[in-house]
Amino acid sequence: MIKTRLMKLLKGSERYIAQNVLWQWLALLFQIAAIFAAGTFLQSMMMEHSDTVLFLRTALIVFCAFLVRFFCERMAAISSGKASADIKPVLRRQIYEKLLRIGASYNQKIPTSEVVQVTTEGVEQLEIYYGKYLPQLFYSLLAPVTLFVILCPISWKASLVLLICVPLIPVSIVAVQKFAKKLLNKYWGIYTELGDSFLENLQGLTTLKIYQADGRKADEMDLEAERFRKITMKVLTMQLNSVSVMDIVAYGGAAIGMIVTILEYGNGAVDFAGAFTMILLASEFFIPLRLLGSFFHIAMNGMSASDKIFRILDMAEEADGTQSLTDGPISVGHFLRTVHTCYPFLFS
Known part of the structure; x- marks a missing residue:
């Protein structure tokens, strides 16, 4: 569910949303790699084909995958904050x-x-x-x-x-x-x-x-x-x-x-x-x-x-006036006559 008008307010934050998705996707790929490496090692153990080299290689893959996944999740959180900032x-x-x-x-x-x-x-x-x-x-x-x-x-x-x-x-x-x-x-x-x-x-x-x-x-x-x-x-x-x-x-x-x-x-x-x-x-x-x-x-x-x-x-806004003041000085007498015309009770 996407609201079009809310999307128009992004104005450059789209890249942070894309980065967030990318970091999560990379974390998923490395998680798949770690699980597949662990599964391969366990299968080798069942078939009695495992050795120290395979164990170390599997441990290194799993360790690196979790480190990269942690980094990706942190970067995704940072991108999330920037997207809404x-x-x-x-x-x-x-x-x-x-x-x-x-x-x-x-x-x-x-x-x-x-x-x-x-x-x-x-x-x-x-x-x-x-x-x-x-x-x-x-x-x-x-x-x-x-x-x-x-x-x-x-x-x-x-x-x-x-x-x-x-x-x-x-x-x-x-x-x-x-x-x-x-x-x-x-x-x-x-x-x-x-x-x-x-x-x-x-x-x-x-x-x-x-x-x-x-x-x-x-x-x-x-x-x-x-x-x-x-x-x-x-x-x-x-x-x-x-x-x-x-x-x-x-x-x-x-x-x-x-x-x-x-x-x-x-x-x-x-x-x-x-x-x-x-x-x-x-x-x-x-x-x-x-x-x-x-x-x-x-x-x-x-x-x-x-x-x-x-x-x-x-919400509707009040329209601005269409008339403007005339150029030139305004005399005090003209001002008083205008006030007297508009507000005669002030001079009673």
Whole structure:
């Protein structure tokens, strides 16, 4: 799920997203190399063909692979931070400049509390969208294809079964997308209403004290806070249920691939090293999409906030005047006559 208008805000951050995907892909390749080397060594031990040289070579490959994988994961994290670093100040600057153009009357169109909430927490939610969700989306498409191409020569049946089961996770994500969007829009609506009430009551606290209405307003805020708590619990319940479904699909698909691999090994179609590699890498078909599903709910929250951000940016602005002052000096007498004409009560 990609929002076109959010993508237009990247302005050069695309390279960091591409770097993030590249580092994750390289880490996957070295992980495959380490597992295949370990499987080959274990097969040699079973066949009593292992020696010290093979052991040292395998240990060196595994050690180097883990070092490179650690380096790649660190670089991917750095690229993730850079991908979202420029977005927050850009959005906040655009909102600030928009409010300046509208003028002090902006609060007649949108509550001040909503502006504060959107420019703080709302913008922060988009950090996950740019830094985590988008790179993971592209990597989730690349990783299963890469694994299928590499593992297909070992066992095309098991590889094909794993590849076929992979799309079940996006199907489960799409199934909850419509419900999640409605729920998150409702969540942000209640959240901004609560903030608006809090700010209004805080600004008018003196007046409430004078008329002894502060207790009634406190009770009203308690009801609004309880309403917000309930919608928050609904959001968390939806996310946990969705994660449970994705876990069942992911681990179930990996288990099916492992069973097919074991059957292939029992029939002699796959050797021990190949079966070992297939079993350990079966979950890697699903882990990227499983992680994408976790980021999806946070990204949905950010996208719901972005709707409110774009609503502020799309607010109509007052047109500038078409007349300008005439050149030349303005006399004091002319100024006084103009004031007398417009405001005669000042001279009564």
